[in-house]
Amino acid sequence: MHVRRSSLPLAACAVLAIAPLHAATPEDHASEKQAVLTPFQTLLDGIGKRDHEMMRSALLPGGMITLTRADKTQQLHYDAFIEHIPATGTQKLEERIHDPLVKIDDNIAVIWAPYxxxxxxxxxxxxxxxxxxxxxxxxxxxxxxxxxGRKDCAPAK
Known part of the structure; x- marks a missing residue:
């Protein structure tokens, strides 16, 4: 393809016009990662507080959870999972995640975290x-x- 010299400045302007005004900074990326982690932490906090509404607030209606324990896999719709968490009780429940890996692409994200x-x-x-x-x-x-989930865990720190 042959491009005339006079069309090059016009082509450059077109590219600049559709380019983002600023590139995402590391701070922007860290902020968005925290925004992705927030609903997950809300869910975990809801489990600890036995607060079913708090748990629901972090979940997209209609979703599912897949739990694997001792080579048995169980899939539950969110409502069934939430009902599985007793609303009352004397035992203190807490789930701690650490070193989460977060990947984001536009409006989808994944979290991978040991717990x-x-x-x-x-x-x-x-x-x-x-x-x-x-x-x-x-x-x-x-x-x-x-x-x-498995039972061969190191003691909590």
Whole structure:
């Protein structure tokens, strides 16, 4: 293809016109990663508080969770999973994630994070959580979760 010299400045202007005004900074990326992690932490906090509405607020309606325990896999719709968490009780429940890996592409994201689940401050089980999220109306929501769980865990720190 032959391009006339006089059309080059015009082509350059067209490219600049559609380019973003500024590139995302590391701070922008860190802020968006935190925004992705927020609903997941809200879900975990809701479990700890036995607050079903708090848990629901982080979830995209209609989603599912897949739990693997002792080579058995169980899939639950979010409502069934939430009902699985007792609304009352004396045991203190806490799930801690660490070193989360977050990947984002426009309005979808994934979280991969090792975790420990504690009952009354003692590790009950551990494993890895994987969540995929979607951004709707500027808000990240968890569209699906998978986790595995095992008993051979190091003591909680």
């Amino acid at each position: 420990e689940f504690l009952v009354d401050g003692k590790v009950d089980h551990c494993g890895t959580d994987i969540a995929h999220l979607v951004k709707q109306n500027g808000k990240w929501l968890i569209a699906g979760i998978a986790d595995n």
